[in-house]
Amino acid sequence: MPRVERNPWLEITISRVGSETRISARSSREENPPSHALDPSFSPELLRGFATNLKRAVEEAGPIEPGLLRQAHAFHEAIFRGDLQRTLSRLHEAADDRKVLLRLVLQDSELKAFPWEALCEPRTNRHFLGNSPTLFPVRGVHSGEPWQARDVGRGVHLMVVAPSDLTVHEPLRLKLQESIEAGELTWLEPIAGVSASEDYLFERLRDERELHILHFIGHGRVQESTPQLRLVDHDGQEHWLDVELLAQEIKQLDRKDLRLIVLEACRGAEPGPLASAAELLVQHGIEAVIAYLWPVDANVARLCSSAFYKALTSAAKQQGDVAQSLNVARRMVLSKSPSGAAAFSPVLYLRGSNPVLFNFKRRKLSPAPAPTTAPAERSFMPPALQGVLGERFSLVLGDRWRNERPLLEQFRERLQQRLRRDAQENPPPGLPMSALTQRYALRFNKSALEVEFRDIFENIARHSPLVEALARWLVPGFHLTLLRLPVLELALARKQPGRTICTLQPSGPGGSRIRVMWRTAHQGDGWKSLHLPAPGLTPEDGQLQELYQAMNPRQSIVVFRPYCGYPLSHPLELEEPFLTEDDYLLGGRRLEDWLPPDLATPLLAALRNQPALLLGLSMLTWHHRMLLHRLFDGKKLPTRSLVLLEPGEKEQVLWERGDGLPSKQGVRALELGDAELVTQLEAHAPQEVP
Template identity: 35%
Template sequence: MSNNAPPWFEIAIEHAGDSVFVTPRGSLGQNGKKRQISFRLDDLHELAQKVGPAAMHHTPLDGGAREMARDLFAAIFEGEALEMCREHLTAARPRPLLLRLAVSGRPLQAVPWEVMLTPKGGALDTSGFLASSPRLHVVRAVNSGGPVGPLRILSRVRVLVISATSTRVDVQVKAALKEAIDAHAIELLDPIVGDHVATLSDLRKALQLYSQEHKRPHIVHIIGHGAVRRGAHQEAEPVLVLPGDTGDPIEIPAQTLADDLLRCFGDDLRLVVLDACEGAAPGADGSAAEILAKQAAVAVVAHLWPLRTELAGEIAKSFYTSLTLWEQGRGDVAASLHSVRHELQAEGAGAFSPVLYLRGANPLLFDFRGWKKRSPTPPSPEGLDVLEKLLSGPFSVLLGDSGEDPLECQMAFRKKLADKLGLKGEDALPLAHCIQRYALLKGRSELDRVFKEVVGDILTRDDTPLTPLAWELARALQPGVHATLLWLPVLEHALAERHQDRGIYVVQPPSPDDPGGSLWVMRRKAGEKEWAIAGDLDDGWPHDLDFRKNYVILRLYGGYLPKREVLGALLTEDDHALNPRSLEMPAWNALIHQLCTRPTFVVGISVLDWRHRLVLRLLFDQGLPPSSVAVLPLDGEEIERRIWSERGGGLSKGTQRRVSIVRQTTDALSHMLEGRPAPGDRR
């Protein structure tokens, strides 16, 4: 799915007294003229009164309501507005067009604009209610700040529920989120309930507990509704009302809550859901929702009318499932709400109760590229204590290519080579054997062509590939020297996104056809987004580099650099056998010295693989640093565990430095790292 914002078309709606005016404009550059429509404010309130009871009871609209909904469409979409909308529909194909309704003024917020009914025959090449039209995704526009890109999700979307009573959390939210939680798509944080929301001061203290980066919610789900109260000077003040099981409801000024959410959660918060409950005043959510969308979140889902608990739960379940698990609309809040409306509108008017306030014109809140549905196994207890000790301080990482293949790069490469070699079924060989045989049979240039073809397919789907493990490791790593054997720059991309205020230097080995050549350096300066080639290790290396402030990544197997450039991947057995001799230079030795000053976290490395032993001896010829930890798979050989724990991986020529062992799956390891505070955020 593209991260680029789709084309959009906007209708600005405002009133002066009882008169209502509309102004069309669109992303193609046109700005239409402001004009008065035939509907007056009283007419719109009458429409709301006709739709409201049907929505609250989830019954079909009667003929009178449908006729008014059809007339409202005709009043707004005529002449210039209709022609402009048609042009934008064409530009958006094959995707639906984002229709932004910029509604100004509290009296207009309570109007169910989404219920507008397009006539049969299709003035917009579509018919039916706007809310469920296959050609349109309808949102209420909030114009505040610049464009906001989607948040990359490699692990889980964190959801925080705020409610005056735990009963509503269990009944309305936990059941709705169960499927997404079971699929490891959503993490439900401990809710803020009861005494923690008794006063504004209590709520602020509770919110502060989630202000650390690894705890900040991406979605805040509030079981309550909006209302308008008169302030000390009789000015209208939107508030959030949190009803309890007994006693008076708790009221929080919407502006105050928006300020607190922004202060605690910053840009991590993308969505607020106001889960309206029975007893709320019809049409009161709009003002509070608009404030929250302007100040705190990118999007707010609110309700025009209070709904039965069962229907509210059904809507929440469908919405969250679509947002996190639905292939066609994953991460797209407008598409997810549209899916809910489409499912419900055939049953009744409850489909018109939920409305979406969106800041900007990009409804893609979450970028799920690289995410996969998984059912993580519980972490193995072996070695958790030593792992906790390692992670609590500075460490280096050596990220290998053994074990799981989340981007399916090795699998695709092996399959393509096996097919070309005519190996099927039982004749299939491990990847390393396929690579060497193909290079001997067809030549190195042909092998490189196949490799680029395989990796090119991956980069076409995702130009900044990431894996859950690299994403979580990047957050845990402190500046310094680290190493990777991966052909794709997943660790580099993760560090660049996680630590935009740090400089990152990538050191790449020479091409296999030039084993005596220099190592190349690529860098991304702190505060910048672009990567640049800095030359070879001697020419481009800043000798006064502060390793306490910058990351250095040694790409020992070469492959693709962050700018999608290839400077020679180590593919064949011959490449691995010859390459280490080319790395003997003073600048390289200085980097190795820095790598060895801290304990090393060894992941995806096997001492039973001769290629990995070459790397280990190249980096740690005197043995791994004290307190290093190696991760082995749950089903790994016992002999390998003994080689690490009794003989330090068989590296040291003198006194053996034992290496502690942790047995974990990649998923379990990612999950453990996800739940830890980042360096500098451990308080």
């Protein structure tokens, strides 16, 4: 293995003896300057006050106040003085072009909670330890594990774990796209949403052929002295994993290629009575851990992470230096973020005295394959659509699609021919489909109409590229489909097998019950079914409790089929779809008329309090307008809702004016063809859930 030249280092041990804070040091040149104590004025209370005020500045997204800056100067001057300052100066002189690693060994929980990285060189405004271009602070952890740099022959392999949200990692991936395309960084399939269980995480840790960095985005805590990270169980409920168990699992797997863990979680660096989450991981053999002292805004964390990874993996600079890269990231936060104080929340725990985790001497980069989509198509997504997809939304998927129009015309012609031939009736041209089917059902019977419909539509595609693309974007919540076949539900089952999916469907016109079908994570093709109200079942019944859990819109994807539909296969048993005017009039009821209040209320709250994305609907179709009035109880659609229309429909002004919508309040309308929409959804799609 090529020799990796190490930077000179200075190790400073900060300890507490009673109320006295002592500073001792040693260097890579075997220098041991005499220890000294901080002036009694630098009391534990003063240190706690500085840390508290800096944390408050982060929480309030405010700047570093002059009073805090003066204290940062005073702390810096109190530590780097006398023989210790002369030792540091000699190290800089001997370093030539190399940088000096500052290794902080903190021997008290309060000292570990203090932001030493925020100390500022006197007579400067921005020369903090944490963003210094020549002095790189890290927090030292004693460990008996050996250290060596890791040869990286290609891109650095990064895997994100994000239990809290299916798409929270996507903005980071987009910011790193240039590094990914250059081959400097390999973006592994993330573990996101309800698939982020302990079992699946451990399985991926075991099976990934190459894994250099694990990046956790979520929540952490210290429970009864034990640092924990929040994952999910197989039902999507929260599950807290002891960090020490994670560390033991990684050590047992002997993953020597896993060099760095980033804990983008609150309290990841918070010291417990024994150790913080970051310390535990380093003690068990991870070379380096970046963790946060305090929670920071998600945008700030994203800015910090993207700057860090670009610096760490840059081919131009051939770095691989975790300490220098974090200093670069802190400088970016200081210059770009409204709250400069947030730059000092991320801290680096390092095992050993060499921050160069990856040896790039023999690296041969292979740029990622060029995308099949043209750059112009990939790069542009209409801002209105991007805004809806970037937050929780409800999908309202209609039944008006251009690719079905030839079949609809064929169906129309068949009905008209039989009415003329057998009923001696000549329907007027331009009669709406619902009115035409109503006449047919009255002249003959509903069963005959169903036979005609099935005969024509049995060849409808069971797979829709648009619905497949949409299925990757749906997050837990309440969604609707008017498609006559369960294309959406089955696409969701394929694209998000780790998600609980629940389908609600009335029992047809005149029916008094609603059928609920659901499948839990990794259940395969098995769907459970229950009618509500369910005679003989009490709230304590196990199946009813499971159903209530499956219908939680915060954790499951709940799909409502107000106009019913046909099954694609036996496991999904549905009812005959609405076709006639009577169907829409008699069978179209409000959801609160079908479900008990404790089930309907959270579903309707999800629908009415977040933007709706509407596709396949027409303002000129009366049962589409009626559906929206029932769904939103006559009130306007949520702010930022968006309807997508096929180019040439000439309905944009109708939707924006809103005369036929609830409360006569319009919504944003955008013309976007199916093919272009699929291109946009796939080009910017979140990673599929395993």
